[in-house]
Amino acid sequence: MPVDPKGFHYFLVVVEVAGKRVDAEPLKDKTANRVLNGFVKIYRRNRIKQPTHRLETDSGSEFTNDQSRGNDEVRRARKT
Numbered sequence: 001m002p003v004d005p006k007g008f009h010y011f012l013v014v015v016e017v018a019g020k021r022v023d024a025e026p027l028k029d030k031t032a033n034r035v036l037n038g039f040v041k042i043y044r045r046n047r048i049k050q051p052t053h054r055l056e057t058d059s060g061s062e063f064t065n066d067q068s069r070g071n072d073e074v075r076r077a078r079k080t
Contacts, residue, residue: 012038016048023047 003009008026012035015022023045025038042048 012042014039014042014048019049021047021049 004026006026007028010027010030011024012027013022013024023042025041027034027038
């Protein structure tokens, strides 16, 4: 993806399969903290309903770190 004028390089996309809902948040980088904050922003918008029963990721390091494991907003999500 080309860099946009505000410096965003990536999108965090969350798909709720059961409810057929999609939400996304632009990210400037893929650090664990930015990805975690992206999840928090998405869940706070209430388009994706909680609790999330299963979280499927590509097992990148931004999804497998101590910050995301202990965060209350995403703690209920189980990585598969």
